[in-house]
Amino acid sequence: MSNRYFIGIDTSAYTTSLAIIDNEDNIVLDLRKVLEVKKGQKGLRQQEAVFQHINNLPLLIEKMMMEIDITKVDTIACSNKPRSVEDSYMPVFVVGKGQAFILSKILGTKYSEYSHQEGHIGAGIMGSQLKDCDKFLSLHISGGTTELLLVSNKKNQMSIDIIGGTLDLSLGQLIDRIGVELGLPFPCGMEMDKISQRGNVLNLNIPISLKDKTWFNISGLENYFKNLIKDSSYAIEDIFATLFNTISILLYNIIINRHIEYKLDDILITGGVSANEHIRGSLYNKLSDNNIRPYFAKIPLSTDNGVGVAYLAKEKFSSR
Numbered sequence: 202m203s204n205r206y207f208i209g210i211d212t213s214a215y216t217t218s219l220a221i222i223d224n225e226d227n228i229v230l231d232l233r234k235v236l237e238v239k240k241g242q243k244g245l246r247q248q249e250a251v252f253q254h255i256n257n258l259p260l261l262i263e264k265m266m267m268e269i270d271i272t273k274v275d276t277i278a279c280s281n282k283p284r285s286v287e288d289s290y291m292p293v294f295v296v297g298k299g300q301a302f303i304l305s306k307i308l309g310t311k312y313s314e315y316s317h318q319e320g321h322i323g324a325g326i327m328g329s330q331l332k333d334c335d336k337f338l339s340l341h342i343s344g345g346t347t348e349l350l351l352v353s354n355k356k357n358q359m360s361i362d363i364i365g366g367t368l369d370l371s372l373g374q375l376i377d378r379i380g381v382e383l384g385l386p387f388p389c390g391m392e393m394d395k396i397s398q399r400g401n402v403l404n405l406n407i408p409i410s411l412k413d414k415t416w417f418n419i420s421g422l423e424n425y426f427k428n429l430i431k432d433s434s435y436a437i438e439d440i441f442a443t444l445f446n447t448i449s450i451l452l453y454n455i456i457i458n459r460h461i462e463y464k465l466d467d468i469l470i471t472g473g474v475s476a477n478e479h480i481r482g483s484l485y486n487k488l489s490d491n492n493i494r495p496y497f498a499k500i501p502l503s504t505d506n507g508v509g510v511a512y513l514a515k516e517k518f519s520s521r
Contacts, residue, residue: 205275207518208265208304209511210258211320212280212297214250214345215388217257219265220507224275224519226327230268231501231508232261238387243378244344247292254296262300277305278514280507281314283345285361289316313514317505319359322352323516324509325471325498338465340452342480343472343505344373344388349415349455351463357516365415365455372448372474375419379426379444383437393441394477400438402446409451414458417451442479449483456484460493469496476503 204223211218215236221229234257236250245253279301282289298314305312315323322339326332331354339350339361349365370378373390380389407425411417422444429440456468468488475481475497488495502508 206273207275207511207515208277209507210279210297210301211505211507211510212254212293213317213505214293216505217254218505218507219261220511222511222515228508230265232264240386242387243381250293251296254293258300271308274308274310276311276313276514276518277301278313278510280317280320280510282316284318285316311518313517315510315513320509321471323513324502324506325469325496327512329496331469331496334467337467337469338459339469341472342372342474345371347371349459364459367419368416369418369420375423378423382427396438397441397445397479400442403435403439403443407447411454415455445477445479449480453484453487467494471498471503473504476500
């Protein structure tokens with residue numbers, strides 16, 4: 202196959218993304234614009250996010266048209282919903298879906314749709330040994346999702362079953378709510394990660410409990426850590442280090458429980474929270490010590506992006 206381009210568009214809750222890869226998995230363009238959140242707010246309402254995507258995406262498309270030879274575009278793909286389950290829907294994805302469909306018609310290219318979650322998994326598979334793995338575990342941890350998944354990827358037909366995760370907040374929400382409490386700009390994870398590097402894990406009896414081995418609630422942790430902050434007895438960097446250590450322990454426990462049940466040694470960990478240095482390092486070491494092979498999306502591809510969607514489209518149409 203001559204050098205062809207595969208475009209991926211993703212309009213998630215907080216990032217407008219447009220990416221291009223070629224048929225050898227080289228990233229040609231990775232354009233993103235993070236949505237603006239006013240100081241003190243804990244996020245955006247869907248209508249606010251939709252409005253920003255509507256403004257952002259034409260700018261990314263314009264830049265793309267200036268950067269590439271559009272006659273080489275083979276496929277345009279997009280994320281069309283949060284997850285690959287019935288009734289999964291968020292208005293933000295309508296923006297990317299509509300623009301991608303129009304572009305494919307104008308340029309006369311193939312068109313394909315995937316869930317946002319599939320895009321995260323695609324970004325992690327690309328360039329890893331998981332490309333040739335028919336079945337593996339995956340952990341998707343982000344601002345909107347905290348789920349342990351059983352992924353089947355036979356002949357580029359991906360199916361996903363949810364086998365664990367949170368029952369209330371996502372881990373990204375937990376982190377952001379604690380960060381906003383301290384006046385940090387939303388999203389707070391990256392800044393909290395930097396601050397935590399100066400801290401030490403506190404020796405505290407933190408309440409952690411699992412339901413049916415792989416499900417858990419974390420609203421109690423939100424209250425616990427907010428109370429630690431209000432108490433003023435501990436340094437903020439130590440509180441953050443302890444928070445991330447607690448999260449890594451929770452995640453390790455649900456992974457190890459399903460590893461024992463399913464006897465699968467490979468796990469892909471992706472989503473914005475997986476870019477956290479403490480969580481990433483802790484999970485890698487603990488899982489490796491238990492003969493589980495952890496794979497992480499590269500840090501730039503852990504957060505929301507269009508690369509994974511472009512990759513899935515390339516795999517689908519290049520294999521025919």
